[in-house]
Amino acid sequence: MTGVDVLDVSVSALDEAIGRARAGSSFLRAKLGDAPVRDAEDFARLPFTTKQELRETPFLDYAAVPAERIVRIHSSSGTTGKRTICAYSAKDIEDWTEMFARCYRFAGVTEADRVQLMVGYGMWTAGVGFQAGSERLGAMTIPSGPGNTELQLELMREAGTTVFGATSSFALLIAELVEREALRDELSLRVGIIGSERWGDATRRRIESGLGIETFDVYGMTELWGPGTGVECSLHEGMHVWSDHYHVEIVDPETLEPVPDGTPGEVVVTTLTKEATPLVRYRTRDLSFRYAQPCPCGSPYPRIGRIEGRSDDQVKVRGVIFLPAQVDTVLADVEGAGSEFQAHVDRDEAGRDSLVIRVEGGDRPGLAAELAQRFQAQIGVRVDVDLVPMGELPRNAGKTKRVFDHRDH
Ligand SMILES: [Zn+2]
Structure with a gap:
């Protein structure tokens, strides 16, 4: 016990x-x-x-x-x-x-x-x-x-x-x-x-x-x-x-x-x-x-x-557990970042995992770099940021899918 x-x-x-x-x-x-x-x-x-x-x-x-x-x-x-x-x-x-x-x-x-x-x-x-x-x-x-x-x-x-x-x-x-x-x-x-x-x-x-x-x-x-x-x-x-x-x-x-x-x-x-x-x-x-x-x-x-x-949505990227809530924490804190995002996990031919976070944001210079740095500190692995204009990611009446794992397991 x-x-x-x-x-x-x-x-x-x-x-x-x-x-x-x-x-x-x-x-x-x-x-x-x-x-x-x-x-x-x-x-x-x-x-x-x-x-x-x-x-x-x-x-x-x-x-x-x-x-x-x-x-x-x-x-x-x-x-x-x-x-x-x-x-x-x-x-x-x-x-x-x-x-x-x-x-x-x-x-x-x-x-x-x-x-x-x-x-x-x-x-x-x-x-x-x-x-x-x-x-x-x-x-x-x-x-x-x-x-x-x-x-x-x-x-x-x-x-x-x-x-x-x-x-x-x-x-x-x-x-x-x-x-x-x-x-x-x-x-x-x-x-x-x-x-x-x-x-x-x-x-x-x-x-x-x-x-x-x-x-x-x-x-x-x-x-x-x-x-x-x-x-x-x-x-x-x-x-x-x-x-x-x-x-x-x-x-x-x-x-x-x-x-x-x-x-x-x-x-x-x-x-x-x-x-x-x-x-x-x-x-x-x-x-x-x-x-x-x-x-x-x-x-x-x-x-x-x-x-x-x-616990079903948590994915392991390069051995580190990644949860969508970690992205929320950063977005709530970075000026000019929107609230909507998608996380895409993939694996290259050499077997190396990548994590791309597509996030809505304004056009403040340096925003993408700041987000990449904050995500890396929060999640513990390198993150590539794909900044898209506000309103570009889907919104719907039901639940929104945030994590896309493209790896063949
Ligand atoms: Zn109370």
Whole structure:
């Protein structure tokens, strides 16, 4: 054992949640055995659950409630391989709605707000999750869905939209359009709730200054109900996670041992209340860390850092681990650099890796050289910078691909 105190919920709450999951799910019964969870060490001995397992197990075999008690299913995007289906009981939907309403409250949203949801509907969890929480709050809800920037702006003007939900890519697209067409005075926006992909401080500043708003990073993914697992408070120092519904561990992605607070690693989640598709030590692949100290805002909910990347997106270049968040750190700090970038990794015939970072920027002399130097210091390998004009890289309504690995492995 590492001696790391990994539990911030009572052992009995975990034992109860795991007992319920085992009792209902033949898959989890076979996987977890029947040993009780009496202490942190028992818990740490339980096997992890992977995305692969959720993909390969039919959801009705995985589910911990009978099919008659499932009132809805959603699926994750399935960008790689088969979709993952997650199921919801009526109580799951109710709990999710309350969690999302709590996210809005943390962001200072009230029933007086008008909330435009430029996020995906259908099998996606975003649309219906954002909507249920907003309606629970009593706010006017505008389910505009993703895409169609002109229509979005029309609705914002007509409804007097004050709050929106979007991915960071789409929020950036709207912010740039509003800036370009000098539309800010016609809009009443004050808050953006941004979720579903990792986004850096440079992007955040462009969205906030372009629209004159405050943004809040919301956490979640389909397997964890959907977005709404946690959110930033007005201090913007990490995201509070709803520890009455989730137990969060951070583990070293290679050794899978829990790491101390403040140390980055993979987020591993156990659900405490989810009935239909509960999770036991689920490896999210998201990279973050836990804050050791309670938040100065006074909230008792523990915090994790904003997501720094996914363990799937990290690539090794000349033996050094490279993460997109390292690029964000530099871009946020260099004058004249834009927020959008792509990283291209390739290998020449001699077997030597190269890393080219294509980044948007202004025409300040020396900008490319300064970026190359800063990237090299941050990442630890030589980086070639390909500077392109602002607005040249793709922006879209969903997630934006940033890392392109062209090597044949
Ligand atoms: Zn706080």
